[in-house]
Amino acid sequence: MTALLTVIISYLGAVVLGLIPGKHYRLIRGIALxxxxxxxxxxxxxYAQFQLGEGGTFRNVIELPWIPAxxxxxxxxxxxxxxxxLMLTGIVAVCGVLFTWTLQDRxxxxxxxxxxxxxxxxxxxxxxxxxxxxxxYELAIVPKYFIIAIWGSGRRTYAAMKLVLFSFVGSAVALxxxxxxxxxxxxxxxxxxxxxxxxxxxxKFQMVVFPVLFVGFGILxxxxxxxxxxxxxxVAAPTAASMLLAGVVMKLGAYGCLRVAIGLLPEGAxxxxxxxxxxxVINIVYGALIALVQTDFKYVIGYSSVSHMGFVLLxxxxxxxxxxxxxxxxxxxxxxxxxxxxxxxxxVVYSRTRTRQLGEFHNLVQRMPGICWTxxxxxxxxxxxxxxxxxxxxxxxxxxxxxxxxxSIWIIVTAGIGVLATFAxxxxxxxxxxxxxxxxxxxxxxxxxxxLPEKIGCGMLLSIVTAIxxxxxxxxxxxxxxxxxxxxxxxxxxxxxx
Amino acid sequence: xxxxxxFFATWPDLIVVLGMFAALGVDYTKYKxxxxxxxxxxxxxxxxxSLLLALxxxxxxWSSGVGSPLVPADTWEGQIVLNPLTLGFKAFxxxxxxxxxxxxxxxxxxxxxxEYFGLFLLSALGMGFLITAQNLLMxxxxxxxxxxxxxxxxxFQNSQRYSVEAxxxxxxxxxxxSAFLLFGISYLYGATNALxxxxxxxxxxxxxxxxxxxxxGSTFLLVGLGFKIAAVPFHLWAPDVYQCAPVPVAAWxxxxxxxxSFFVLVQLFGPVLQFSAQRDTLIIGxxxxxxxxxxxxxxxxxxxxxxxxxxxxxxxxxxxxxLIGLIxxxxxxxxxxxxxxxxxxxxxxxxxxxxxILSHRxxxxxxxxxxxGCWKKNPGLSxxxxxxxxxxxxxxxxxxxxxxxxxxxxxxxxxxxxxxWSDGFYWLVAVALLMSAVSLYYYIxxxxxxxxxxxxxxxxxxxxxxxxxxxxxxxxxxVLGLGLVPMVLVDFISYGFSYP
Numbered sequence: 001m002t003a004l005l006t007v008i009i010s011y012l013g014a015v016v017l018g019l020i021p022g023k024h025y026r027l028i029r030g031i032a033l034x035x036x037x038x039x040x041x042x043x044x045x046x047y048a049q050f051q052l053g054e055g056g057t058f059r060n061v062i063e064l065p066w067i068p069a070x071x072x073x074x075x076x077x078x079x080x081x082x083x084x085x086l087m088l089t090g091i092v093a094v095c096g097v098l099f100t101w102t103l104q105d106r107x108x109x110x111x112x113x114x115x116x117x118x119x120x121x122x123x124x125x126x127x128x129x130x131x132x133x134x135x136x137y138e139l140a141i142v143p144k145y146f147i148i149a150i151w152g153s154g155r156r157t158y159a160a161m162k163l164v165l166f167s168f169v170g171s172a173v174a175l176x177x178x179x180x181x182x183x184x185x186x187x188x189x190x191x192x193x194x195x196x197x198x199x200x201x202x203x204k205f206q207m208v209v210f211p212v213l214f215v216g217f218g219i220l221x222x223x224x225x226x227x228x229x230x231x232x233x234x235v236a237a238p239t240a241a242s243m244l245l246a247g248v249v250m251k252l253g254a255y256g257c258l259r260v261a262i263g264l265l266p267e268g269a270x271x272x273x274x275x276x277x278x279x280x281v282i283n284i285v286y287g288a289l290i291a292l293v294q295t296d297f298k299y300v301i302g303y304s305s306v307s308h309m310g311f312v313l314l315x316x317x318x319x320x321x322x323x324x325x326x327x328x329x330x331x332x333x334x335x336x337x338x339x340x341x342x343x344x345x346x347x348v349v350y351s352r353t354r355t356r357q358l359g360e361f362h363n364l365v366q367r368m369p370g371i372c373w374t375x376x377x378x379x380x381x382x383x384x385x386x387x388x389x390x391x392x393x394x395x396x397x398x399x400x401x402x403x404x405x406x407x408s409i410w411i412i413v414t415a416g417i418g419v420l421a422t423f424a425x426x427x428x429x430x431x432x433x434x435x436x437x438x439x440x441x442x443x444x445x446x447x448x449x450x451x452l453p454e455k456i457g458c459g460m461l462l463s464i465v466t467a468i469x470x471x472x473x474x475x476x477x478x479x480x481x482x483x484x485x486x487x488x489x490x491x492x493x494x495x496x497x498x
Numbered sequence: 499x500x501x502x503x504x505f506f507a508t509w510p511d512l513i514v515v516l517g518m519f520a521a522l523g524v525d526y527t528k529y530k531x532x533x534x535x536x537x538x539x540x541x542x543x544x545x546x547x548s549l550l551l552a553l554x555x556x557x558x559x560w561s562s563g564v565g566s567p568l569v570p571a572d573t574w575e576g577q578i579v580l581n582p583l584t585l586g587f588k589a590f591x592x593x594x595x596x597x598x599x600x601x602x603x604x605x606x607x608x609x610x611x612x613e614y615f616g617l618f619l620l621s622a623l624g625m626g627f628l629i630t631a632q633n634l635l636m637x638x639x640x641x642x643x644x645x646x647x648x649x650x651x652x653x654f655q656n657s658q659r660y661s662v663e664a665x666x667x668x669x670x671x672x673x674x675x676s677a678f679l680l681f682g683i684s685y686l687y688g689a690t691n692a693l694x695x696x697x698x699x700x701x702x703x704x705x706x707x708x709x710x711x712x713x714x715g716s717t718f719l720l721v722g723l724g725f726k727i728a729a730v731p732f733h734l735w736a737p738d739v740y741q742c743a744p745v746p747v748a749a750w751x752x753x754x755x756x757x758x759s760f761f762v763l764v765q766l767f768g769p770v771l772q773f774s775a776q777r778d779t780l781i782i783g784x785x786x787x788x789x790x791x792x793x794x795x796x797x798x799x800x801x802x803x804x805x806x807x808x809x810x811x812x813x814x815x816x817x818x819x820x821l822i823g824l825i826x827x828x829x830x831x832x833x834x835x836x837x838x839x840x841x842x843x844x845x846x847x848x849x850x851x852x853x854x855i856l857s858h859r860x861x862x863x864x865x866x867x868x869x870x871g872c873w874k875k876n877p878g879l880s881x882x883x884x885x886x887x888x889x890x891x892x893x894x895x896x897x898x899x900x901x902x903x904x905x906x907x908x909x910x911x912x913x914x915x916x917x918x919w920s921d922g923f924y925w926l927v928a929v930a931l932l933m934s935a936v937s938l939y940y941y942i943x944x945x946x947x948x949x950x951x952x953x954x955x956x957x958x959x960x961x962x963x964x965x966x967x968x969x970x971x972x973x974x975x976x977v978l979g980l981g982l983v984p985m986v987l988v989d990f991i992s993y994g995f996s997y998p
Contacts, residue, residue, distance in 0.1 A: 067900070069830075069988045070907055109873075135894040142893055145942060157950070161942065168938050172931035176924065183914035208916055285739055489881045 001291060002049065003060045003126055005042045006086060006231045007136075009035060010093075010119030018112030025107040026152040032097045032111040039122065042092030046083050050478055057485055058128060058193065069183065069187040072131035076123075080478030081259070081328055085125045085251055088335040091464065092247040093118050095339060096240035098457035099347045103151075103238075110151055114240060117143040117249075118188070124252050130178050130190040130260065134171070137252060141167045144233075144241070144249070151238040159236030160224040166229035167220055174216030174256065176389075179208045181264060195264055196485060203267050208269025214276065215352065220253030222309040224283045231290075231302030234473035239347035242298075246305045247339035251331045254312045258327065263486045269319055273404065276317035278409045282417030283310025292425040297349070297356045300429050301341045305384065307422060308334040308390075314415060315397040318407075319490050323400020328479045330393035333468065337390060340378045341463040344371065348454055349433075358429070362438035368447040372434045374458050381465045383426045384419065389468035501690055501731035503570045507578045510555030517548020518619045525612035525698055537611045542603035545615045546596060549622065553592040556626075560585040573699035576632035583994025587761055587836070588626045594754050594843060595622035597973065600965045601851045602861035605858045607655040614654060618750065621647035625758035632695040634683045637762055641679065641726065644758065645672045648751055652743040664742035671735040675725030682718030685711050695766060701771040713776050719766070720783065726759040728810075729817040739796075740810035741863070745854030748806055752850065753815050753843035760820060760839040765834045771827035784825050785926060791818030792929065796936045803865050805853050808940060809846065812890060815937060816842055819930055823905040825923065831908040833991045838901035840987060841889065841980050848886035848973040852879060855966060869947040871954030879960060880948045882974050889977045891941040892934050897980035904984075906930060 013035030020028055050059060061077035078086065096114065103110060116139070123136030143163055148160035182188060185195055201209070219226040230250065234242045246386045269276075287307025294300045308330070315327025348371055350356055353364075366371045374455045381388035384395075398419075401412055450458070468474055503563030505512075513758040521544045529537045564569045564580050572579050599618060606614055624643030631637045649672060687693055689711035690701035701707055721732065728736040729824025740748045771777055802808035820842070822837035856872070857864035873880040889898035906927045962970070980987055 067985055067988075069833075069985060069992075110908065135899075138894050138899070142888060146949060149946060161939065164937060164942065165939060169935045172935055175903075175929055176931060179910055179927070180891070180916065180924070182907070183910060205916055216658065355878065 006122040014115035022108045029109045036094040043086035043090045075129040076126040080119035080482030082125045095457040098453040099343045100240040101453040113143040147241045148237045152236040156236045160234040162227045163233035170219030177213035206265040206268030210265045217256030234302040235298045242342040243339040247335040266489040280313035281414040318404040320402035326396025333389035333393045358432045364434045392472045510552040513552045522612045538606045556589045577636040579632045584630045617647045628758040634693045651747040660742040679722030686715030699769040727817045737810040741807040749850030768832045788818045788821035792933045796933045826908040826912040834904040834908040841897035841901045845886045845889040870951040872948045875961040895981045
């Protein structure tokens with residue numbers, strides 16, 4: 001029951017916030033913060049329970065009959081992977097509220113959509129029934145449109161529509177795969193656990209259906225060449241939504257790829273691994289190179305998200321323990337770092353400079369020193385320097401890729417180039433943004449320092465990144481046992497395919 | 499035939515007829531010189547009351563057990579078949595009519611108040627009879643009753659050329675479709691020597707049926723019913739009629755008439771598809787109709803600026819989705835068709851009602867941009883509109899999502915193996931899913947006007963009468979509730995199909 005509280009609290013918060021008149025924006029942001037904090041608290045309780053308690057892979061399982069006509073149940077539960085992502089969602093939800101502290105325009109509606117989206121995200125990570133998972137997956141689509149279209153900037157309705165249509169097409173493709181699974185298993189059930197243990201999918205079935213599922217979920221994970229919604233969407237979105245989109249929503253797709261596509265169709269995964277590997281490294285290099293030539297600061301971060309999601313996909317394609325743990329760590333790590341970068345660029349810097357064009361930034365290192373050094377630290381974390389969570393995650397992924405026999409050496413080499421490109425764009429853009437001088441300097445005045453909510457948000461995110469970087473077992477200890485069943489299935493599949 | 503039996507089977511309908519005459523009589527005597535508002539108020543009261551009583555009567559028939567002397571199960575060769583399923587759907591159609599009347603009473607198009615409401619009642623009667631008919635003759639007569647009333651209603655805004663034009667167009671095309679129906683009926687009768695559905699099925703089961711006649715008969719019937727459900731290529735009347743008819747009439751055509759047509763389609767073609775030797779050819783035909791409807795309906799809707807016209811194209815597309823369930827040609831498929839027709843009707847009626855309220859305030863055709871900034875004028879109304887539209891778009895947890903999924907799963911479930919790409923219906927469902935993504939685009943465009951835009955032209959704020967508000971809330975609860983606990987309706991329909 002504990003885990004389900006995250007969903008209940010989010011939706012309850014959405015309803016309550018939507019009903020409060022918009023003019024009481026102070027009350028509204030207070031309630032929003034409390035809602036976010038309570039979901040985070042619940043996910044931390046789940047973490048503690050998982051660390052202390054004994055039991056099978058899935059804990060906190062609730063199983064209720066729902067729609068027997070199509071074999072769907074209301075079944076939720078958590079394992080280590082879900083808990084990691086629940087905590088991530090809680091953290092980003094709280095920080096999103098902190099960095100939107102000054103919002104007044106239609107605040108009640110904003111937080112109603114915001115928590116409707118978050119509720120859907122929590123639901124996906126909790127669902128142990130494919131139908132339920134899909135319901136939550138789609139529930140998270142529509143609020144995104146309104147958040148971006150109403151409170152966004154730039155070409156916001158275009159970006160919102162593009163994002164929603166990409167998400168919806170992705171989910172439609174995935175749905176086709178899910179229906180195939182339902183009938184292909186011969187058991188007429190959507191129960192994820194049952195399907196993992198006793199679903200008997202023929203090798204041919206797996207080969208056909210795996211790409212359908214992987215692409216369907218992969219679209220939301222920003223998989224090349226279906227990633228184009230991500231930069232436009234992230235850039236047009238208001239800060240809290242960019243943080244959620246880059247930090248959490250893209251992980252929905254990766255989670256679906258891992259839990260459903262790889263978890264249920266291991267032979268298909270083994271068969272398609274090299275292709276997925278290539279797509280992943282294209283993601284890494286392509287995203288990094290495009291980020292290198294952006295002139296809009298937020299687009300840099302947008303493309304860096306695409307690049308970092310490439311590491312997640314590469315980790316998934318390795319299909320071995322190190323790689324999968326790396327992929328899960330990278331999901332968490334990029335969730336936190338991506339949220340931090342978007343918060344700094346979209347809210348902290350922008351609210352002061354009123355521009356995001358790198359060419360117009362003038363000597364920011366002296367005009368906003370505190371913010372500048374915060375960003376430098378965040379950038380180093382994003383680059384994957386030792387001591388930060390990104391390093392641990394990317395190292396796992398690369399070692400995993402090295403251990404995957406079916407990868408050609410060029411995949412590893414390309415990934416290495418991607419790492420270098422990441423260094424390049426991060427350093428170049430930090431230089432341009434904070435240490436560069438504009439040709440037409442307007443003024444040299446010093447900007448206001450960070451406000452309290454901003455300091456708390458940045459501090460929270462940075463300390464999490466560092467904590468995981470210094471002591472990875474915080475997460476690996478819950479991830480490893482939870483990935484074991486998937487790895488067992490993969491080991492069996494590897495023997496059968498070769 | 500015993501008249502007592504006939505009376506016991508049709509007394510709720512008689513109440514409706516009496517209500518209609520009462521309304522006409524009162525309107526032309528006591529309130530002859532009163533202003534239109536007073537007359538429409540009184541007439542709507544009388545007609546609603548009679549419908550309510552009839553609805554109660556149907557529910558009583560349903561609850562008191564079919565087959566008892568007071569509720570005869572079958573009156574003369576399937577002309578009026580009362581069983582839980584038919585009674586349930588008849589009750590639902592009457593309830594829909596009741597909703598439509600509540601919205602229509604504030605938007606009477608001209609001086610002929612009692613005729614307007616009378617025609618609504620007549621068409622509702624026709625739909626009730628169509629649902630209980632399991633006999634080709636009765637089917638034809640009830641379809642004519644529905645159609646003739648609807649032609650009149652469409653042209654009711656007789657001060658406007660377009661309304662009359664749409665009425666004539668509807669009449670011309672509808673007349674042709676009736677000819678198709680009658681022609682098909684005559685061939686089917688010639689082939690099987692039977693008019694009752696069960697006798698036809700028995701003849702098909704025997705196998706001694708001249709296939710040529712059967713083929714012609716069922717094709718023509720399909721074409722005739724295709725007109726009624728506005729499936730491509732028999733859809734051309736729909737956009738004009740939806741756009742130019744008074745809004746409550748358009749809503750009524752889109753909901754009541756559709757439900758009744760789909761009901762009879764399932765009753766007739768469900769068994770035909772299960773037993774007929776032409777099954778595979780017929781299925782190819784239906785697949786083609788369904789495919790064209792989905793593609794043309796959704797693509798046609800993309801560029802519309804008039805909301806009613808947009809909903810017309812979307813209803814064409816929805817006819818395509820629903821036919822996917824029929825293609826499954828099994829019990830599950832039939833159940834899914836009926837389920838979807840109910841949830842579709844609830845959501846469409848809600849959407850039309852809101853459009854009607856708003857365009858009545860404008861005093862003209864409502865374009866999408868007229869809805870700009872509606873969230874400021876009435877947030878609750880905008881929220882309800884979002885529920886209806888998202889259900890049509892198929893977003894969970896609203897019932898439109900489960901309805902669509904159930905249709906798709908029924909179709910795939912009828913041939914679940916993955917073999918060649920053209921075997922089974924995975925490809926058809928893939929097209930349908932792609933087309934729902936297309937539909938999401940135009941649904942969101944409409945929602946954008948309601949919920950995103952900050953400008954707000956026109957008078958403000960929007961006020962609803964209590965009846966309108968209650969009706970909308972009930973419809974929204976139905977749309978949401980059937981999405982959360984769909985088994986209630988699924989079980990009801992399945993039970994109805996298995997009823998002896």
